[in-house]
Amino acid sequence: MDCIFCRIIKGEIPSYTVYEDDTVKAFLDINPDTNGHLLIIPKEHFKDLDSTNDTVLLHIFEVARSLKKKLEEQLHIDGLTLIQNNGEVQEVKHFHLHLKPYYKEEQSLMKVEDVHSLLTK
Ligand code: 5GP
Ligand code: ZN
Numbered sequence: 001m002d003c004i005f006c007r008i009i010k011g012e013i014p015s016y017t018v019y020e021d022d023t024v025k026a027f028l029d030i031n032p033d034t035n036g037h038l039l040i041i042p043k044e045h046f047k048d049l050d051s052t053n054d055t056v057l058l059h060i061f062e063v064a065r066s067l068k069k070k071l072e073e074q075l076h077i078d079g080l081t082l083i084q085n086n087g088e089v090q091e092v093k094h095f096h097l098h099l100k101p102y103y104k105e106e107q108s109l110m111k112v113e114d115v116h117s118l119l120t121k
Contacts, residue, residue: 005092015027
């Protein structure tokens, strides 16, 4: 199976990882809507919401909560939208949760290296 997110987990494709443990990995979206746009994925391949399990879902949201704090501290976000696409609107068929920061004032997009170093402090 050729899954781009499984390849990221295996390290075959590089990613700007901001958090990782035995169950999940969180990294910067390659095409960010705003500074600090993150994806959290389970290490096990689940296609979508129907195929995940409750333990993994709970852990993904625990990690989302801690990364929200990080985004507030390091990027001074004014809000955060969580999105999880399924079916026709899901481009990558490996379950992922988007964390999309909101800023009251429009921000120019920072270099990914700079966002990454702030979020891994
Ligand atoms: P969705 O499946 O929820 O529609 O969106 C998939 C997301 O994955 C998109 O926001 C896209 O920019 C991101 N994405 C796709 N391929 C890669 C990749 O190789 N690396 C990273 N970091 N993000 C990716
Ligand atoms: Zn996968």
